[in-house]
Amino acid sequence: MKFKGYVRPNGEVGVRNHLLIIPTVVCASTVAERIASCVEGAISLANQHGCCQIGADLVLTENVLIGLGKNPNVGAVVVVSLECGGVSAERVVDEIAKTGKPVEYVGIQKSGGTLKAIEIGTRLASKMAQDLAKLDKEEVDISNLILSVECGGSDTTSGLASNPVAGYVMDKIIDLGGTGIFSETAEVIGAEHILAKRAVSKEIGERLISVVRRTEEKAKTMGVDMRGGQPTPGNIEGGISTIEEKSLGAIYKGGTKPLQGVLEYGEKPQGKGLYFMDTPGQDIESITGMTAGGSQVVIFTTGRGTPTGSPIAPVIKITGNPEAYINMEDNIDFNCGTIIEGTETIEEAGERLFKLLIEVINGSLTKAEALKHREFGMFKLISTF
Amino acid sequence: MTEKRKFAVVINKKDNVATAVKDLSAGEEVYITIDGQEVKITLLSDIKFGHKFAIFDIKKGENVIKYGEVIGRATSDIKKGEHVHVHNIESLRGRGDWEGS
Numbered sequence A: 001m002k003f004k005g006y007v008r009p010n011g012e013v014g015v016r017n018h019l020l021i022i023p024t025v026v027c028a029s030t031v032a033e034r035i036a037s038c039v040e041g042a043i044s045l046a047n048q049h050g051c052c053q054i055g056a057d058l059v060l061t062e063n064v065l066i067g068l069g070k071n072p073n074v075g076a077v078v079v080v081s082l083e084c085g086g087v088s089a090e091r092v093v094d095e096i097a098k099t100g101k102p103v104e105y106v107g108i109q110k111s112g113g114t115l116k117a118i119e120i121g122t123r124l125a126s127k128m129a130q131d132l133a134k135l136d137k138e139e140v141d142i143s144n145l146i147l148s149v150e151c152g153g154s155d156t157t158s159g160l161a162s163n164p165v166a167g168y169v170m171d172k173i174i175d176l177g178g179t180g181i182f183s184e185t186a187e188v189i190g191a192e193h194i195l196a197k198r199a200v201s202k203e204i205g206e207r208l209i210s211v212v213r214r215t216e217e218k219a220k221t222m223g224v225d226m227r228g229g230q231p232t233p234g235n236i237e238g239g240i241s242t243i244e245e246k247s248l249g250a251i252y253k254g255g256t257k258p259l260q261g262v263l264e265y266g267e268k269p270q271g272k273g274l275y276f277m278d279t280p281g282q283d284i285e286s287i288t289g290m291t292a293g294g295s296q297v298v299i300f301t302t303g304r305g306t307p308t309g310s311p312i313a314p315v316i317k318i319t320g321n322p323e324a325y326i327n328m329e330d331n332i333d334f335n336c337g338t339i340i341e342g343t344e345t346i347e348e349a350g351e352r353l354f355k356l357l358i359e360v361i362n363g364s365l366t367k368a369e370a371l372k373h374r375e376f377g378m379f380k381l382i383s384t385f
Numbered sequence B: 001m002t003e004k005r006k007f008a009v010v011i012n013k014k015d016n017v018a019t020a021v022k023d024l025s026a027g028e029e030v031y032i033t034i035d036g037q038e039v040k041i042t043l044l045s046d047i048k049f050g051h052k053f054a055i056f057d058i059k060k061g062e063n064v065i066k067y068g069e070v071i072g073r074a075t076s077d078i079k080k081g082e083h084v085h086v087h088n089i090e091s092l093r094g095r096g097d098w099e100g101s
Helices: A026-038 A055-070 A089-097 A114-133 A156-175 A192-196 A202-220 A233-237 A243-254 A283-292 A322-327 A346-361
Strands: A002-007 A018-023 A042-044 A074-081 A103-107 A138-141 A146-151 A179-182 A259-263 A273-277 A297-302 A315-319 B017-020 B029-034 B037-042 B052-054 B063-066 B069-074
Touching (some): A018 A114, A055 A074, A055 A089, A074 A089, A089 A103, A103 A114, A146 A156, A146 A243, A156 A179, A156 A273, A179 A243, A192 A202, A283 A297, A297 A346, A315 A346
Parallel strands (some): A018 A042, A018 A074, A146 A179, A146 A297, A297 A315
Antiparallel strands (some): A002 A138, B017 B052, B029 B037
């Protein structure tokens, strides 16, 4: 099966053609935002980190920024740095440049302050915007796609309807030779034994169990019942009573295919098929991780309703709660409340969602894109020092 | 997974709870299907859309089962037809409050 996308110099395929302005550090975020606001089609990341971080935590932030720049939805990048933060702007530029896409650099101290940095960055970015606009889409195979699935603002319809529908589409993409990522480690607590049985090797199954245990142990260090954090107050209002119940409903979104591997936060899958990524259950940080891992499109299931989008990938929001769809129709692209109402099967709704996914990867705007929802947040391993 | 024209669904034959797919009222008689068998339950509580009720008596300390899996444990005796939620079941996972006790 084919779709039309942007073929990058390294052969990867984008479903969007973004010009991304990456601040390597929180102190460069305002300058990056100003540059983006001056240039057609440019998007900046609201990076809150990048300084006073140590060890693996610093490396993680660096790798996530690199992963986002490398995402094939991004056609060109301007990296903005203050030039005294911990994240190596040089490494960010060099690593992204390995994809062959254009990368430019602006240093705020070297430029002589905000106004000069904005001028230099805007001039570089505006030239890139003109070049990007000349790019034509090409017909490519759907196996180039890395589909992510996310669930947020869940209620009990998520496990009954929207997650199984997302899982149906995930299975279909993998049958067509594509790749899938699902995530949210806290929302596997109580369901890890089911997923581990689907792992292609004993080691991968054990690794899944161990990342779930690591997350649960970290939660326990707070000395409280995790209920209220997971499940959230909204989940509880929607009828979910425990994290186990939430997890057992959440894992349907990953479909039924064998688990090929367990990825670190922001890590790229090295093969085709279904992967699990170790991320928080918090939607924004989870989507950032999966898009840093190269995912070009996200299916996001919700029960209560949520406006979330992404600066990198189109986010298709679906709900299995018919009232939530009516209540938040401005934000939710797809209603499968029909399943609860008994007028449509999971397969029928799944085929309908697959059709919408194909439209979106061919360029149709999601509601989150139309409303410029570009929520951004990065997971950290430890506090900032 | 869901039966057409039903007011509540039982996902797995091992389950001891059903999920309401419309707002239901105490005293209402609800028909559910467990492993192909239709069973009538008289509700003892109002059950909001998406919330659960017991389809068997569940004793304090017994596991609560949904999706054929343990979703928690009863913290009090729960009668068939009663609302099952955070007031009468607890999670067995992520219990930092149990650490060191």
